[in-house]
Amino acid sequence: MNEDNRPVLVGTAQLVVRDADPREAPEPLAMLLQMARDAAQNAGTGDRALRGIDSVGLVDVAGWLAPNGGRFLAEQLGATSRCELASGLGGEAPLTMVNRLARRIASGESRIALAVGCNNMHTLKRARQRQVKLDWKIGGSGQAEVIAEPSLGNNPLEQQHGLDMPVQNYPVLENALRARLGLSLEKHRERLGRLFAPFTETAAKNPYAWFPVRRSAAELVTPTAENRMIAFPYTKYLNAVLETDQAAGVLLMSAGAARELGIAEDRWLYWWGGAYTKERAWFVSERPDLSRAPAMAECARRTLGSANVTIDDIDRIDFYSCFPVAVQSAAESYGVADGDPRALTVTGGLPYAGGPANNYTLHSLAAMADLLRSHPGEKGLVTGNGWYLTKHSGCVWSTERPTGDGVDPGPNAADPLPAPLPVVVASRGTGRIEGYTVVYDREGAPARGIVIGRTDEDQRFIANTPADRALLERFVAGEQVGRKGRLSRDGELGRFEPE
Structure with a gap:
């Protein structure tokens, strides 16, 4: 150069x-x-x-x-x-x-x-x-x-199942990550609080921050009237503004x-x-x-x-x-x-x-x-x-002069990125959860469960759970990744009922 x-x-x-x-x-x-x-x-x-x-x-x-x-x-x-x-x-x-x-x-x-x-x-x-x-x-x-x-960012099938905004998509990925890491729900909540509490400390010192407020790890992850659940496992304070x-x-x-x-x-x-x-x-x-x-x-x-x-x-x-x-x-x-x-x-x-x-x-x-x-x-x-x-x-x-010219090395042909899976709305059989979330209403009540998983035939499926509050409250009380359930259709929507 x-x-x-x-x-x-x-x-x-x-x-x-x-x-x-x-x-x-x-x-x-x-x-x-x-x-x-x-x-x-x-x-x-x-x-x-x-x-x-x-x-x-x-x-x-x-x-x-x-x-x-x-x-x-x-x-x-x-x-x-x-x-x-x-x-x-x-x-x-x-x-x-x-x-x-x-x-x-x-x-x-x-x-x-x-x-x-x-x-x-x-x-x-x-x-x-x-x-x-x-x-x-x-x-x-x-x-x-x-x-x-x-x-x-979303295809029509995802949109039909309520997976159409960042506040629903990222929790699905978060829950999948938690399961891979082998963390309990409580240890995971603590991890999220520890991760973002230092961010609030930096924001508190930033004259251009929208919310320059220092918050504790517990404050970030504890649901309250001010910090309501948006979509499990994220409270309001864990969402971008x-x-x-x-x-x-x-x-x-x-x-x-x-x-x-x-x-x-x-x-x-x-x-x-x-x-x-x-x-x-x-x-x-x-x-x-x-x-x-x-x-x-x-x-x-x-x-x-x-x-x-x-x-x-x-x-x-x-x-x-x-x-x-x-x-x-x-x-x-x-x-x-x-x-x-x-x-x-x-x-x-x-x-x-x-x-x-x-x-x-x-x-x-x-x-x-x-x-x-x-x-x-x-x-x-x-x-x-x-x-x-x-x-x-x-x-x-x-501030130091670079040692190179900033040339992008390009894709690794020997290790290509994974191809997309076809997604089905299963009408029968059973399936296993790979990622999920429960979306809450503005009053803080669980309103909709969204599930992504694999059928027994190893097909990727997307579905909603029944909109039953008691079921949804149980759904967020324990780990659901890996859980099996019955698959059916409700019109154009997939339905997953936990076993």
Whole structure:
């Protein structure tokens, strides 16, 4: 790589807007412009850098229907953009986008790039409640290239059985993981509390966190009126929070451009490498092993390989943390053992710092950059995850110059990712549970059981349990993975009745 083309992150920006009246809350364009200007200010340069932006990566903004928001933003900054990237849906997409921008810089296609995003879902919710019409400015000609895979996260069969949102899908995976680890329900609850309590401590110190509140391990996992069960085994405090008003952005450029602009080298974070992977078994119900995330392990291998490092070389970590199973799977995939002294977040994570729609990883990247600047020579790993451990991204950064060129080693042809299983709605016979959850209503009562398993003929099935409260209460009182039951059909739905 031409050393002048080394990609460096030179500026960061974050914003949180709390409890603003929807008639006064900043609109997306204003937040994005502020992030761009604050990132340039953070880099120690002003409008000179902004006017030189030739590439813009924009994380999709819920409710903002700008035809080409990236170009619109560039025009407002006085820049002429030649490349606009749009994230699409997915928590992995911002890092995938940043990796793409870094590689464009490394190849000489770009000199200065902006990656930016915001979330206005708190304002959108309040506007609906108060019947306030939001008149947000839009613009931008042309069409941006969309980064994320366009496929939806669930298939129609899953949706029919109530498996259609993160709050139902992740608990199914969590319960499968618990069974593989051989943990009792009580030991598992303790594990979840111990895992996320340190996240709340980090969030409490984060000025941009949506919930900067320190909570104990017991408080996180104990159901209360405030911390109701959402879907077994997760209480509210273990779920990502999406309804926030937050923004973040980073300014990237070539080392040559940074020198020309006079940006001090102690502001530079070198991009060491990064990768993106996705599951072949895209839908949760089709995955051969519900307790594992093989594409995440593949992303770990390729991310670290592209950076020419091992996990032991990494000093700082931010694992995507929408739900506990995502963090546990990332730790397993990257080889971070239980009890490792390294913290697993630099922000406080999605349930506490905030999971601003698609944009969380720009917050984690900005926070990581600020942390690494204050610890020269250390290396930081940031990861992303989309849908339900379906799509994965990662990247490595340091104030030190990289030892390689960030080349992705690519897939391992000798060890391909598992293919999807066909899924049936069984009308007879018996089956064995592999993953499950019980979804609760807003009053804290169990309302629906969802089961994924194998028939006696070794076919994958999906089903609901009877909607009997006593049965569901028994269902969450003990381990159900491995339990057998009778299979039947109720119209288009599968039905599983425990033996």
